[in-house]
Amino acid sequence: MSTGKQLAGLLLLSTALTFPAAAIAQSTGAEGPPPTEEEVPDQELTDDVETANETVPGDVVEEEQAEPDISIPGGTIVVTGRRTRDVTRASPQVVTVLDTASIARTGEGDIAGALGRVTGLSQQGNGLVYVRGLGDRYSLALLNGLPLPSPQPLSRVVPLDIFPTSVVASSLVQKTYSANFPGEFGGGVINLTTRAIPTESFLTVSGSLSGDSETTFGPGYTYFGGNWDWTGFDQGRRDVGNYGALQGFFDSGARINDDGVDTRAILQDLNDPNLYLVQKIGDIPANFSAGVTAGTSFDVGSDGLLGIIATGSISNKWRNRFITKQTAVNADLDLDTDFNEFVTDNRVLVNSLLGFGLKLGEHKFRFTNLYIHDTLKRASLEQGIDFQDDDEELIQDTSWFERQLFNSQFVGELESGDLSVDLRGGYAQTKREAPFEWTFEYVRTNNANDPFGDVYLNTLDPQRGGAIVSFSDLKEDLWYGGIDVGYFVTDGLNATVGYAYTDTDRFSTRREFDIRASSGFPDAFGAFRPDNLLGDALIDFAFDPDAQAEGGIGPYNLTIFETTQSDPAFAAALEIHAAYGKVNIRPFDTLSIDVGVRYEDAVQSVEAVEVFAEPLGSTSGTLLENDYWLPGGTLTWELTDSLQFRASASKTIARPQFRELIFQTYFDPETNRQFNGNPRLVDSELTNYEARLEYYIGGGSRASVAGFYKEIENPIEVFTSFSDNEIISGFANAPSAELYGGEAELQYNFDLMDLGGWFDSQQLVLIANYTYTQSEIKVGPDDIASVFPFADQPATNFFDNGVPLTGQSDHLVNLQLGLEDLDRLSQFTVLLKYASERVTSRGAGPLPDIIEEPGLTLDFVVRQGFEVFGDKELELKFEARNLTGRDHEEFQTNGTNRIDINSYDVGRSISLGASIKF
Numbered sequence: 001m002s003t004g005k006q007l008a009g010l011l012l013l014s015t016a017l018t019f020p021a022a023a024i025a026q027s028t029g030a031e032g033p034p035p036t037e038e039e040v041p042d043q044e045l046t047d048d049v050e051t052a053n054e055t056v057p058g059d060v061v062e063e064e065q066a067e068p069d070i071s072i073p074g075g076t077i078v079v080t081g082r083r084t085r086d087v088t089r090a091s092p093q094v095v096t097v098l099d100t101a102s103i104a105r106t107g108e109g110d111i112a113g114a115l116g117r118v119t120g121l122s123q124q125g126n127g128l129v130y131v132r133g134l135g136d137r138y139s140l141a142l143l144n145g146l147p148l149p150s151p152q153p154l155s156r157v158v159p160l161d162i163f164p165t166s167v168v169a170s171s172l173v174q175k176t177y178s179a180n181f182p183g184e185f186g187g188g189v190i191n192l193t194t195r196a197i198p199t200e201s202f203l204t205v206s207g208s209l210s211g212d213s214e215t216t217f218g219p220g221y222t223y224f225g226g227n228w229d230w231t232g233f234d235q236g237r238r239d240v241g242n243y244g245a246l247q248g249f250f251d252s253g254a255r256i257n258d259d260g261v262d263t264r265a266i267l268q269d270l271n272d273p274n275l276y277l278v279q280k281i282g283d284i285p286a287n288f289s290a291g292v293t294a295g296t297s298f299d300v301g302s303d304g305l306l307g308i309i310a311t312g313s314i315s316n317k318w319r320n321r322f323i324t325k326q327t328a329v330n331a332d333l334d335l336d337t338d339f340n341e342f343v344t345d346n347r348v349l350v351n352s353l354l355g356f357g358l359k360l361g362e363h364k365f366r367f368t369n370l371y372i373h374d375t376l377k378r379a380s381l382e383q384g385i386d387f388q389d390d391d392e393e394l395i396q397d398t399s400w401f402e403r404q405l406f407n408s409q410f411v412g413e414l415e416s417g418d419l420s421v422d423l424r425g426g427y428a429q430t431k432r433e434a435p436f437e438w439t440f441e442y443v444r445t446n447n448a449n450d451p452f453g454d455v456y457l458n459t460l461d462p463q464r465g466g467a468i469v470s471f472s473d474l475k476e477d478l479w480y481g482g483i484d485v486g487y488f489v490t491d492g493l494n495a496t497v498g499y500a501y502t503d504t505d506r507f508s509t510r511r512e513f514d515i516r517a518s519s520g521f522p523d524a525f526g527a528f529r530p531d532n533l534l535g536d537a538l539i540d541f542a543f544d545p546d547a548q549a550e551g552g553i554g555p556y557n558l559t560i561f562e563t564t565q566s567d568p569a570f571a572a573a574l575e576i577h578a579a580y581g582k583v584n585i586r587p588f589d590t591l592s593i594d595v596g597v598r599y600e601d602a603v604q605s606v607e608a609v610e611v612f613a614e615p616l617g618s619t620s621g622t623l624l625e626n627d628y629w630l631p632g633g634t635l636t637w638e639l640t641d642s643l644q645f646r647a648s649a650s651k652t653i654a655r656p657q658f659r660e661l662i663f664q665t666y667f668d669p670e671t672n673r674q675f676n677g678n679p680r681l682v683d684s685e686l687t688n689y690e691a692r693l694e695y696y697i698g699g700g701s702r703a704s705v706a707g708f709y710k711e712i713e714n715p716i717e718v719f720t721s722f723s724d725n726e727i728i729s730g731f732a733n734a735p736s737a738e739l740y741g742g743e744a745e746l747q748y749n750f751d752l753m754d755l756g757g758w759f760d761s762q763q764l765v766l767i768a769n770y771t772y773t774q775s776e777i778k779v780g781p782d783d784i785a786s787v788f789p790f791a792d793q794p795a796t797n798f799f800d801n802g803v804p805l806t807g808q809s810d811h812l813v814n815l816q817l818g819l820e821d822l823d824r825l826s827q828f829t830v831l832l833k834y835a836s837e838r839v840t841s842r843g844a845g846p847l848p849d850i851i852e853e854p855g856l857t858l859d860f861v862v863r864q865g866f867e868v869f870g871d872k873e874l875e876l877k878f879e880a881r882n883l884t885g886r887d888h889e890e891f892q893t894n895g896t897n898r899i900d901i902n903s904y905d906v907g908r909s910i911s912l913g914a915s916i917k918f
Contacts, residue, residue: 071144071145071191071193071366071411071413072142072144072145072172072180072181072191072193073145073146073180073181073422073424073482073484073498073500074180074422074484074486074496074498074580074582088694088702089644089694089696089702091174092178092584092592092594092634092636093174093175093176093178093594093634093648094174094175094176094634094646094648094690094692094706095172095173095174095175138186138187138654138686139186139187139188139189139190140181140182140184140185140188140189140190141189141190141191141192142181142189142190142191142192143191143192143193143194143368143370143407143409144191144192144193144194144366144368144409144411144424145191145411145424146409146411146424146425146426146480146482147182147428147478147480147502148405148407148428148478149405149428149429149430149476149477149478149504170192170193171190171191171192171193172189172190172191173188173189173190174188174189174191175187175188175690176632176634176646176648176650176688176690177630177632177648177650177652177688178582178594178596178632178634179580179581179582179596179597179598179630179631179632180484180496180498180580180582180596180598182500182576182578182600183578183598183600183628183630183652183653184652184653184654184655185650185652186652186653186654186684186686186688186710186712194353194355194366194368194370195295195309195311195353195355196307196309196355196357196364196366197297197305197306197307197357197358197359198295198296198297198307198309199297200297201294201295201296201297202293202294202295202296202917202918203292203293203294203917203918204292204293204294204915204916204917204918205291205292205915205916205918206289206290206291206292206293206313206913206914206915206916207288207289207290207291207913207914207915208287208288208289208877208911208912208913208914209286209287209288209911209912209913210286210287210288210317210879210909210910210911210912210913211286211287211909211910211911212319212881212906212907212908212909212910213907213908213909214319214320214321214322214905214906214907215284215318215319215320215344215907216284216285216286216287216318217283217284217285217286218283218284218320219280219281219282219283219284220280220281220284220318220320220344221278221279221280221281221342221343221344221379221380221381222278222279222281222344222346222377222379223274223275223276223277223278223279223379223398224274224277224279225237225238225274225275225377225400226238226274229346229348229377230316230346230348231314231348231350232314232316232348232349232350232373232374232375232402233350233373233375234400234402237272237274237275238275238400238433238435238436239435240435240471243269244265244269245262245265245266245268245269246266246269246270249261249262249266250511250611252613253611253612253613254612254613255562255565255612255614256513256560256561256562256565257559257560257561263558263559263560264539264542264543266560267515267534267539267558267560268536268539270436270469270513270515270534271531271534271535271536271539272436273530273531273535275398275400275436275438276396276398276436276438276440276530276531277529277530277531278379278381278396278398281344284318284320284344285318287315287316287317287318287911288315288316289313289314289315289316289913290313290314290315291311291312291313291314292311292312292313293309293310293311294309294310294311295307295308295309295310296308300358300360301360303360303361304358304359304360304361305358305359306356306357306358306359307355307356307357307358307359308354308355308356308357309353309354309355309357310352310353310354310355311351311352311353312351312352313349313350313351313352314348314349314350315348315349316346316347316348317346317347317348317349318344318345318346318347319344319345319347320342320343320344321341321342321343321345321888321904321905322340322341322342322343322904322905323340323341323342323343323902323903323904324339324340324900324902324903324904325337325339325340325341325382325384325900325901325902326338326339326899326900326901327727327899327901328847328892328899329387329388330846330847331846331847331848331894332894332897333847333848333892333893333894333897333898333899335387335899336386336387336388337384337385337386337387338384338385338387339382339383339384339385339393339395340382340383340384341380341381341382341383341395342380342381342382343378343379343380344378344379344380345376345377345378346376346377346378347374347375347376347377348374348375348377349372349373349374349375350372350373350374351370351371351372351373352370352371353368353369353370353371354368354369355367355368355369356368362414362415362416363412363413363414363415364412364413365410365411365412365413366410366411366412366413367409367410368407368408368409368411369406369407369408370405370406370407370408371404371405371406371407372404372405373402373403373404373405374402374403374404374405375400375401375402375403376399376400376401377399377400378397378398378399378400378401379397379398380396380397380398381394381395381396382394382395382396382397383395389445390446391443391444391445391446392443392444392446392456393441393442393443393444394441394442394443394444394456395439395440395441395442396438396439396440396441396442396530397437397438397439398436398437398438399434399436399437399438399667400434400435400436400437401432401433401434402431402432402433402434403430403431403432404430404431404432405428405429405430406428406429406430407426407427407428407429408426408427408428409424409425409426409427409428410423410424410425410426411423411424412424418487418488418489419485419486419487420484420485420486420487421483421484421485421486422482422483422484422485422486422498423482423483424480424481424482424483424484425480425481425482426479426480426481427477427478427479427480428477428478428480429475429476429477429478430474430475430476431473431474431475431476432472432473432474433472433473433474434470434471434472434473435471435472435473436469436471437469437470437471437472437667438467438468438469438530439466439467439468439469440458440465440466440467440530440533441458441465441466441467442456442457442458442465442526443456443457443458443463443464443465444456444457445464451523452523452524452526452527455527456527457523457526457527458526458528458530458533459517459521459523459525459526460515460516460517460521460526460533460558461516461517461519461521462514462516464526465526466514466515466516467514467515467530467533467534468512468513468514468515468563469512469513469515470510470511470512470513470564471509471510471511471512472508472509472510472511472666473508473509473510474506474507474508474509475506475507475508476504476505476506476507476658477504477505477506478502478503478504478505479502479503480500480501480502480503481500481501482498482499482500482501483498483499484496484497484498485497485498491586492585492586492587493583493584493585493586494583494584495581495582495583495584496580496581496582496583496596497579497580497581498579498580498581499577499578499579500576500578500579501576501577501578502574502575502576503573503574503575503576504572504573504574504575505571505572505573506570506571506572506573506658507569507570507571507572507609508569508570508572508658508659508662508664509568509569509570509609509611510564510568510569510664510665510666511562511564511568512562512563512564512665513560513561513562513563514560514561514562514563515534515558515559515560516558516559516560516561517542517556517557517558517559518556518557518558518559519556520556520557521556522556525538538558539558542556542557542558543558564664564665565612567608567620567663567664568611568664569608569609569610569611570606570607570608570609570662570664571606571607571609572604572605572606572607572658572661572662573603573604573605574602574603574604574605574655574658575602575603576600576601576602577600577601577602578598578599578600578601579598579599580596580597580598580599581596581597582594582595582596582597583595583596589638590637590638590639591635591636591637591638592635592636592637593633593634593635593636594633594634594635594636595631595632595633595634596631596632596633597629597630597631597632598629598630598631598632599627599628599629599630600627600628600630600653601626601627602624602625602626602627602655603623603624603625604622604623604624604625604655604656604661605621605622605623605624606621606622606658606661606662606679607621608620608621619789620662620663620679620788620789621679622661622679622680622681624655624656624682624683626683628651628653628685629651630650630651630652630653631650631651632648632649632650632651632652633648633649633650634646634647634648635647635648642695642696642697642698643693643694643695643696644693644694644696645691645692645693645694646690646691646692646693646694647690647691647692648688648689648690648691649687649688649689649690650687650688651685651686651687651688652685652686652688653683653684653685653686654683654684654686654715654716655683655684656681656682656683656716656731659675659677660677660678660681660716660731661677661678661679661681662677662679663676663677663678663679663788663789664676664677665728671840671902673727673728673729673841673902674727674728674729675728675729675730675731676728676729676730677730677731677788678730678731678732678786678787678788679788680786680787680788681716681731681732681733682714682733683714684712684713684714684715684716684733685712685713685714686710686711686712686713687710687711688708688709688710689708689709689710690706690707690708690709691706691707691708692704692705692706692707693705693706697748699749699751700747700749701747701748701749702745702746702747703744703745703746703747703748704743704744704745705742705743705744705745706742706743706744707740707741707742707743708739708740708741708742708743709738709739709740710738710739710740711736711737711738712736712737712738712739712805713736714733714734714735714736715733715734715736715737715777715805716731716732716733716734717731717732717733717734717777717798717799717805717806717842718730718731718806718840718841718842719731719732719798719799719841719842719843719844720841720842720843720844720847720850721844721845727844727901729841730787732785732786732787732795732798732799733785733786734777734778734779734785734795734798734799735777735778735779735780735783735795735799736777736778737775737776737777737778737805738775738776738778739773739774739775739776739805739808740773740774740775741771741772741773741774742771742772743769743770743771743772744769744770745768745769745770746766746767746768746769747765747766747767747768748765748766749763749764749765749766750763750764750765750766751763752764761821761822761823761824762819762820762821762822763819763820763821763822764817764818764819764820765816765817765818765819765820765829766816766817767814767815767816768813768814768815768816769812769813769814770811770812770813771811771812771813772810772811773808773809773810773811773812774804774810775804775805775808776802776803776804777799777800777801777802777803777804777805778801778802779795779796779799779800779801780795780801781794781796783795783796785797785798785799798842799842803839803842803849804838804839805839806838806839806840806841806842807838807839807840808838808839809835809836809837809838809854810836810837811834811835811836812834812835812836813832813833813834813835814831814832814833814834815831815832815833816829816830816831816832817829817830818830824865825863825864825865825875826863826864826865827861827862827863827864828860828861828862829860829861829862830858830859830860831858831859831860831861832856832857832858832859833856833857833859834854834855834856834857835854835855836853836854837851837852837853837854838851838852838854839851839852840852840890843892847892848892848893848894849892850890850891850892850901851890851891851892851893852888852889852890853889853890853891854886855886855889856884856886857881857882857883857884857886858882858883858884859879859880859881859882859883860879860880860883861877861878861879861880862877862878862879863875863876863877864876864877868916872916872917872918873916873917874914874915874916874917875914875915875916876912876913876914877911877912877913877914878910878911878912878913879909879910879911879913880908880909880910881908881909881910881911882906882907882908882909883908885905885906885907885908886906887903887904887905887906888902888903888904888905888906889903890902890903891903
């Protein structure tokens with residue numbers, strides 16, 4: 001076979017060699033098993049690829065395995081001199097690989113959970129994945145090599161727990177930077193590739209039931225909402241457009257207290273007990289999920305294949321949390337407030353995908369349409385004491401957070417001899433709506449001189465109760481496109497150049513209204529429950545002087561104050577032009593050098609939008625115009641047939657998220673905190689170094705050790721402050737920081753056939769990894785921090801010198817021990833995960849930092865396959881999670897005293913799932 005023909009084969013294989021699959025897992029709930037080889041074909045197994053994998057002297061022949069379907073920018077032009085099928089070893093960059101079988105072994109409910117078991121990665125409770133202790137701002141998430149907007153206001157990347165297995169063919173984790181990826185690459189990249197062309201028609205139906213000891217069949221709270229809430233879709237009750245007076249006010253440009261505003265009609269529109277009247281559930285039902293996936297393919301012409309895949313699924317999950325919430329008044333951690341909150345969350349996740357894949361000879365085309373709808377319905381009751389005045393408070397919250405992602409994209413991968421061309425483009429939109437977020441507060445004074453001192457009252461007065469409702473809306477549009485051109489110059493030299501463009505626009509509004517009564521409001525009315533307190537009767541009474549006179553009660557007024565009047569709406573934009581070039585040089589068979597540089601020019605802006613006819617002249621906008629040269633290189637040296645050494649260095653960046661720049665209050669239901677943005681944030685710049693030894697034992701077994709070091713200029717950190725006894729989290733640039741550490745990983749397979757009998761086909765699998773990380777913020781006496789709306793001040797007011805970065809655990813440990821059958825689906829796996837304590841936010845003023853202690857969790861997963869109805873494939877799965885009963889602990893401590901900020905019992909959980917393939 002000619003050299004050109006061999007190089008063409010290498011071009012086809014190089015995508016998998018450079019960017020292997022890292023994770024395929026089941027989503028929240030269980031939409032079905034990971035895709036089989038028939039459902040996601042081995043598209044790279046052509047005659048050319050098989051020829052390219054023929055051994056040459058010195059090669060290590062690995063066990064034959066199907067290559068994953070991977071789609072990334074510029075991913076078809078880089079290969080190394082080795083002809084091995086082990087993609088972890090063959091990649092010129094540092095990658096961590098979890099194939100389909102490995103992810104299925106973990107039994108995790110979503111991709112975020114599976115990635116949380118990768119060396120150096122940890123998962124946060126909100127579906128975000130941290131790399132080496134760096135927050136999600138330092139991670140990069142792509143879909144088919146293209147960017148994704150996030151439907152989560154506080155996250156730069158999409159929460160990965162919303163991606164189900166049924167829509168994903170593969171994912172990867174790459175920890176060292178290469179210039180074909182965007183420059184916002186602080187810790188690593190996670191790329192998801194959607195399913196494309198099945199080799200045979202199939203239909204898979206799946207379902208599961210699950211529950212946990214804190215929630216299932218126990219009591220909880222909810223509110224009615226609407227008949228279709230269980231689907232995650234509102235039937236129109238929460239649509240502000242259906243409320244004439246309220247929508248008319250929003251459209252008018254008037255302020256709430258302007259003459260001509262019909263306060264009475266607005267109050268009557270707001271008054272819908274179905275949206276705020278909390279009810280007790282006697283027995284919370286079990287969680288459920290159901291899904292269907294189907295695919296087929298057709299021959300096109302003499303060498304073409306057209307594939308169609310469609311999926312749809314729904315999961316409905318309940319969660320109870322009994323949260324301890326305390327605040328301190330001083331550095332001795334004497335209590336300022338002490339509250340307990342009972343929260344019931346009902347999360348509904350609906351997703352669908354329609355994908356088309358076309359293969360014409362060596363060319364591949366992919367057209368993907370993905371829809372994800374994620375809804376959280378929340379009801380809570382909170383009771384506690386404020387030690388400043390010894391008042392006891394009872395607080396009720398109800399909310400509905402509806403997130404939506406739509407993504408439509410095209411990818412064309414063209415191959416012609418030594419030349420490859422990738423074309424990528426598409427459109428994505430995310431939305432987040434949170435209408436009718438209600439808070440009602442009742443106060444009991446316990447004052448002997450108060451005739452109602454032993455009764456919880458809400459007199460619609462900030463001194464004794466209140467009723468607050470807010471409306472939030474976020475919409476983000478993202479257009480993107482790019483081209484990558486690769487060429488094999490010689491067998492030891494290949495090169496790639498590329499261009500990428502992204503244009504992101506976000507519009508965000510939040511309107512919060514505080515309903516208040518005048519001093520004439522009778523105290524006795526304050527004992528009414530919320531639907532009577534704001535019922536039509538009392539509203540009519542407040543606006544009808546004749547009715548008040550007849551009742552013999554002094555007149556009172558009901559008014560509305562808009563607390564967000566200064567900055568109710570923002571428009572944000574980010575436009576990036578990027579170009580790169582990179583080469584892969586192999587001067588010797590055992591040495592490979594992958595080096596490149598990326599240029600990015602970006603304009604990021606946030607501007608306050610005037611929604612009122614009379615502008616207020618907000619000054620809380622920002623404009624960041626920066627361009628960067630971002631080099632990156634990795635050297636791979638094969639010391640022996642089994643041992644290789646890697647070294648890499650790069651420069652990357654991290655831009656502030658839109659939400660962090662917007663001076664607008666946002667409540668995060670996961671962390672139970674409020675956040676305000678800071679328009680004065682600037683970009684962070686990172687310098688990255690890594691060295692690694694990898695030892696390949698054979699038969700899929702391997703071991704590695706690595707060390708890494710990062711310098712970060714202007715890292716963005718979270719700090720806390722107090723506003724009216726409420727904890728408010730904000731963002732600020734610390735002067736600088738450094739992070740360093742090491743990793744160790746082992747995967748070893750023990751063949752048990754020598755034991756004979758039943759063990760002939762059995763294998764023990766041991767997977768263990770450990771990551772040690774240290775980080776340190778550096779703050780000097782002359783360093784300045786800029787936090788809106790305050791004047792610049794010493795950085796020591798927000799940060800202490802030498803403290804670790806937020807989100808960084810010193811120790812991360814993962815251990816998997818499994819027994820597997822090599823001839824059929826039968827797996828028993830024990831999984832252990834440990835993460836040491838980490839800082840989640842800086843303490844306010846003299847208070848210590850807020851610390852989370854993830855601790856140790858132990859899980860057990862069983863998967864068993866059967867043949868039913870002749871040739872149908874049935875899979876049963878059993879999961880037992882958190883067997884140690886590890887709780888969520890978030891606290892402050894000064895070494896002597898401790899207070900809990902956001903601590904609750906997690907409970908143990910079990911799940912039973914089944915899927916059948918026709």
